[in-house]
Structure formats: C-alpha cells, structure tokens
Amino acid sequence: MEYGKERVVALVDMDCFYVQVEQRLNPALKNKPCVVAQYKTWKGGGIIAVSYEARDHGVKRNMWVADAKKLCPDLEVARVRESHGKADLTHYREASVEVIEVMSRFAVIERASIDEAYMDLTSAVQERLKDMTNKQIDPNLLRNTYVQGFPQNASDEQESAQELNKEVERSRGLEQWLSSLPATLTTDQCPSEVQLTLGAVIVEEMRAAVEKDTGFRCSAGIAHNKVLAKLACGLNKPNRQTILPMDSVPELFNSLPISKIRNLGGKLGNL
DNA sequence: CATTGTCCCAGC
DNA sequence: GCTGGGACA
Incomplete structure (x- = not known):
C-alpha cells in the first residue's frame, strides 16, 4: 500500500455529549434549545455543552447562562450534579463507558476523551473485503456519509442551488465517488479509496449500533490517519460521517485555517 | 475568584 | 516522579 495510506482510521465524536446524556435522562429536553451548565451562583452558571438547536441562536460553550438566555429566552438548562461543592462528571463518564462498550464490538478503540474515540479499522476492512469479493458497494449502506471533495466539477450555479438541499449534494457526491471506484472488488490490489469506503460502511453500522443500544448520536471521520480523521469528523456535524480521501486533502487545506488541525x-x- | 477539568508532554 | 504549560472540550 502506498505510503501514508496503509491504515484506515476513524474518529467518532459524540454530538454535544453532556446534553444528550441529560436529554436521555429527561426526555422533555429533547429537540429543544438546551445547555448543560455548572455552578449556579455566578451569572447562572457556566455553559459546558450546547444542543444544536441552541447553537442556532448563537449560544456557545463558555457563555454564562444569564447571557445565553438573552440570546435564547426559552433555553432549557440542565445542571451538572455537584458533590462536596465540586462539579461531578461521573454521570457522563458512565455514559461514555456505555458507548465505548458498543464501539469495542467493532474494533479496538483508543479513547481520546470522554466523548471521542479513535479506531484502527484496517483489519476490519480486510475482513469485510473478503465478504464483498466480486460485489460492489451499495449506496444504501452509506446513507449518512459525505465524501469530502465530491461531487467534483459542480458549477457555481449548481453549487448555490445545492446549498438549499445539502442532502441532494451529499447523495450526488456519494454516487459520483462510488462510480469512480473499481466496478467489482477484489482482495488483491485493493485501492485505498475502496478501503476508506468499506471503513465508512463499518462506521455506519457502528454508529447505528451506538444509537440503538445507548440512544446517543455521534459524528465520525474516516481517513488514513488520526489527524485527518479528526479533521473529517468536524466537516459534517451532527449525526453524519465524512470520508476524507487523500486526494481531497490539498484543496481542503487551502480552504481551512491551520488552527482547525x-x-x-x-x-x-x-x- | 469568575472558565473548569482533563490529558499529555517537556523539563527538572 | 512531579510540575507547569498547552491544547482541547
């Protein structure tokens, strides 16, 4: 395998994890602008996690609850448990273990933080390739997957129209990517692009299992190393995953502040 | 007091 | 080993 493309690596990141934990505990908070805050006394407490509905109102991590309520008056606020005057995160740690246990059924996991884990899918991809010999990859196995850099050659006109429907663009890009792969798969001489794609199929299955067994949603990036997988993960959040092919890296780096790496x-x- | 907590690493 | 700084969430 070509240098720099030997492994298939994924990074899975739970979407606003503390908020999801509180929403599972109190379903009334689901689908609402919602934050998790700690320490009530100073300006209503500090915000440490923000639902995507609340982000739409401009609410950010590290804001004071009092300031966030000005931006979003109907904001729901869940509080971090306190014990002996200190913020107690054990609740979220336990939820994190639940997630790790599900993910560990699919691959060896490297826990990167309470809500993130890396995994090396190289050997899992090789196994999957055996089952897929002489078949092709069904786009229905990749319903939540974006391919960075695809579709290619979109005109400006198309691009602006597609902004109105992200799903149309995603689906077109995925189809274009899949049709650029070899027509049928073989175990010998398997291009790195096919390996990434099979990695993404596994990650789709893993994310579905995490949601089924824990109720929690996450995003993921699939690439050839950890730094690129982490970068890819952030490109389509929440509840989506992104393949970052090596050939799409130069253009992505040109359009991105290096501080994002x-x-x-x-x-x-x-x- | 007013960003808190956690992890990692370099330097001692 | 311990600690302080840096980076991140």
Whole structure:
C-alpha cells in the first residue's frame, strides 16, 4: 500500500455529549434549545455543552447562562450534579463507558476523551473485503456519509442551488465517488479509496449500533490517519460521517485555517 | 475568584 | 516522579 495510506482510521465524536446524556435522562429536553451548565451562583452558571438547536441562536460553550438566555429566552438548562461543592462528571463518564462498550464490538478503540474515540479499522476492512469479493458497494449502506471533495466539477450555479438541499449534494457526491471506484472488488490490489469506503460502511453500522443500544448520536471521520480523521469528523456535524480521501486533502487545506488541525489550534495557530 | 477539568508532554 | 504549560472540550 502506498505510503501514508496503509491504515484506515476513524474518529467518532459524540454530538454535544453532556446534553444528550441529560436529554436521555429527561426526555422533555429533547429537540429543544438546551445547555448543560455548572455552578449556579455566578451569572447562572457556566455553559459546558450546547444542543444544536441552541447553537442556532448563537449560544456557545463558555457563555454564562444569564447571557445565553438573552440570546435564547426559552433555553432549557440542565445542571451538572455537584458533590462536596465540586462539579461531578461521573454521570457522563458512565455514559461514555456505555458507548465505548458498543464501539469495542467493532474494533479496538483508543479513547481520546470522554466523548471521542479513535479506531484502527484496517483489519476490519480486510475482513469485510473478503465478504464483498466480486460485489460492489451499495449506496444504501452509506446513507449518512459525505465524501469530502465530491461531487467534483459542480458549477457555481449548481453549487448555490445545492446549498438549499445539502442532502441532494451529499447523495450526488456519494454516487459520483462510488462510480469512480473499481466496478467489482477484489482482495488483491485493493485501492485505498475502496478501503476508506468499506471503513465508512463499518462506521455506519457502528454508529447505528451506538444509537440503538445507548440512544446517543455521534459524528465520525474516516481517513488514513488520526489527524485527518479528526479533521473529517468536524466537516459534517451532527449525526453524519465524512470520508476524507487523500486526494481531497490539498484543496481542503487551502480552504481551512491551520488552527482547525489538531494541536495547531493554540499558540501555533496564531502565527 | 469568575472558565473548569482533563490529558499529555517537556523539563527538572 | 512531579510540575507547569498547552491544547482541547
């Protein structure tokens, strides 16, 4: 395999994880602008997680609840449990273990934080390839998958129309990507693009299992290394996954501040 | 007091 | 080993 494309790596990131944990506990909070905050006394407490509905109102992490309520008057606020005067996150840690257990059925997991895990899918992809020999990949196995850089050659006119319907563009891009792959799969000489795609099929299954067994939704990135998988994960959130083919990396890097790349966000990002 | 907590790593 | 800084959520 070509240098830099030896592995298939995924990064799975739970969508506003603390909010989802609170929503599972209290279903009345579901589908509402909602935050999780800690420490009530100063300006209503500090926000540490924000639902996507609340983000639409401009509510951000690290805001004070009092300020967020100005932006979003009907904001629902869940509180972090406190024990001996300290914020107690064990509740979220336990939920994290539930998720890790489901994901571990599919691959060896490297836990990166309470709501993120990396996984090396290289051998799982090889196994899947055996079952897929002389078949092709059904787009229905990739209903939540974006391919970064696809569709190619979209005119400006098409592009603006597609902004109105992200799903149309996603589906067109996926079809175009799949038709660029070899017509039938073989175990010997399997292009890295096919390997990424089979990785994405596995991640679709894994994410469906996580939602079925825990109720939690997540996003994911599939690429050839951890840094690119993490970057890909952020491209289509929430509840979606993104393949980042190596050939799409140069254009993506041109259009992205380097501070978006892991470990280049702080001091180095300001150069 | 008013960003808190956690993890990782370099330097000692 | 311990600690402080840096990065992230």
